[in-house]
Amino acid sequence: MDRPIVIVGGGVAGVSAAEALRDAGYEGRIVLLSDEAVAPYDRPPLSKDVLRADEIPANVWLRDEAFYRAKGIELVLGAKAASIDAPGHCVALSDGRRIDYDQLLLATGSRARALDMFPPGGTPHVHYLRTLADAQALRREMAELGGTGHLLVVGAGIIGLEVSAAARAAGFRVSVIEPGARPLGRSASLILSAFLTRAHELNGVDIRCGIQLSRVDARDGGYRVTLSDDSTLDVNLVLVGIGAVPNIELARDAGIETRPEGILVDGQGRTSAPDIFAAGEVAFHFNERTGGHRREETWQHAADHGTHVARCMIGLCEHPYAAMMSYWTDQYDFSVLVFGNPHGTSEVVRGDCATGSFSIFHLNQSAICGVTTVNAAREMRKSRPLVMKGAVVPGEVIADPAADPYQYG
Ligand SMILES: Cc1cc2nc3c(=O)[nH]c(=O)nc-3n(C[C@H](O)[C@H](O)[C@H](O)COP(=O)(O)OP(=O)(O)OC[C@H]3O[C@@H](n4cnc5c(N)ncnc54)[C@H](O)[C@@H]3O)c2cc1C
The missing domain is CATH 3.50.50.60 (FAD/NAD(P)-binding domain)
Known part of the structure; x- marks a missing residue:
């Protein structure tokens, strides 16, 4: 039996999944299909560094060729998965090739709306x-x-x-x-x-x-x-720039349960079809922390979810996905980090917005549900435990630069 695990989509979710499989000791074949002609790359630099340079910046590439070779990941570029025969465990490519799989991971991401x-x-x-x-x-x-x-x-x-x-x-x-x-x-x-x-x-x-x-x-x-x-x-x-639409058609046409928000998966990334999983931005996934399904359009989620689902596929992980939302954005000289839910019932600033370096604590009633930092990465590191715990910290302690809100973590 030499049927590979086939991963459809060479974005950060697909590449993280392939890497996680190898790192976890999976020794079977891994085939990574990407419909793009170029090697897997990262999207965050596309709206930042790439627009500022004549040459493609080196930080765009997710991994170099040596990585795929060393890890034994069969990277197939320009390969669009056109249909899935779920009962037959087979993916057909748009050029007529067919690939039998043992398990299939759909990491097809989104397209611009x-x-x-x-x-x-x-x-x-x-x-x-x-x-x-x-x-x-x-x-x-x-x-x-x-x-x-x-x-x-x-x-x-x-x-x-x-x-x-x-x-x-x-x-x-x-x-x-x-x-x-x-x-x-x-x-x-x-x-x-x-x-x-x-x-x-x-x-x-x-x-x-x-x-x-x-x-x-x-x-x-x-x-x-x-x-x-x-x-x-x-x-x-x-x-x-009016948003993104998940690439669910491949799954939907194969009879896999989808929603407008994405491919429906449980906490282990399992779809409604046996041996077919979905991860990353295309997945309308269950998150144990929130107790519901959501689709997330952040780099960290795609990387974490790809890794999590890969480990579930080979039986190394029983617990459901429970990561916190987090993302960054860089605009002018401001480096912004967001962790947790930025939409609480109130918010309290720590530091002075006028200096361009401060934190915002987001509270749900009185519990901290998220934090945003602007040019304050160290504060973000210290604040994360407060968000994870849902710590209750008085607003005046958060706002007072002489007080220590982190002791509540
Ligand atoms: C311009 C831009 C800037 C961003 N900046 C940030 C940022 O600063 N911070 C942050 O947290 N997040 C950022 N993001 C979001 C983050 O990059 C995405 O959430 C992440 O890339 C999603 O990864 P993914 O692997 O799930 O999907 P994708 O990156 O969309 O990858 C999916 C891949 O699958 C391929 N594919 C689709 N269908 C098929 C098929 N049938 N056969 C074969 N291949 C297929 C697609 O072509 C694509 O290559 C940014 C996104 C964009 C577009």
Whole structure:
């Protein structure tokens, strides 16, 4: 029996899973399929370093060739899994190849959500940002314009704001429109959102919330866009950053249970089909800590979940997934870390926002449910135990720089 474990998707979840299998002593074949032509890479640098450099920065690549060779991971690039025969334990590729598997891990991630007015793929001067090719295309056009021009960012989420910061650094005029009431409505607390909004405004970014596109007219070298408040902008370049859609179709078409949020999996990453698992951003996964299912769009989750599910696949892990949400974002000189739930019932600042280095404690009633730090990685390390424990710390102790809230951890 030489049927491999087949992993579909060469993102951080798929690569972490392959590595975890080997590190756990799994000696069978591992086949890692990626529909992309380039070696597995990391997405966070795409909206940061890649936009600032002519060459692809070295930190983009998840692992080098020697790693896959040394670990005996059969990396198959340009290989799109087209269908799954679940009862027959076989994956068919779009080029006609078929691969029998012992167990299958779906780590197919997400794609950028499309905006009707600016369809992805070939609309001139319009960019989406999910792949290395997307980032290179945006970087190329920014370089061609030489920093002179007007960038419209549709969507004030993390990617939209990171691209705004990179574009300002390159000299572009930047306007951001956001239909919601504030930037980062999904991912950041009110205080962090207000702090980053101000940082962008101080750097010259025009952020307009509660605003949508109502009309787009092509003009020489770009577009005239009419907004829902009837104002107009003449722009040369557009970045659409309105979220991500999980790549569930492969699973759904194989009869595996899915939800609009992702492929439904239990705490061990098991789907509804025998010997088929899902991990990372595509998984609508059970998390024991919250007691419910969720899909998460963060690097740390994809890495942790890929590792966890791989260990479950080979029987090394019985306990359900229970990781805390965490992510980072870098904008201008601000390095932001978020751990736990940033959407509590109240929040307390420790330190002074005006210095650009501070923490925000998020409280659910009186218990700490999350923490955000800005240029304060050491504080984040000290705060994590408080979040893990759900510690009850009086607000005045958190806010008092002379007091020690960490003793409650
Ligand atoms: C521009 C950008 C910046 C980001 N910045 C941050 C950040 O600063 N901090 C943070 O915490 N998170 C960040 N993220 C989020 C984080 O990178 C993602 O959550 C993470 O990459 C998800 O990993 P994944 O392996 O689950 O999925 P993906 O990275 O989406 O990988 C899935 C892979 O599977 C492939 N695939 C899909 N279908 C098939 C198929 N049928 N056959 C073969 N292959 C297939 C896809 O092409 C892709 O290569 C960022 C994301 C983006 C896009």
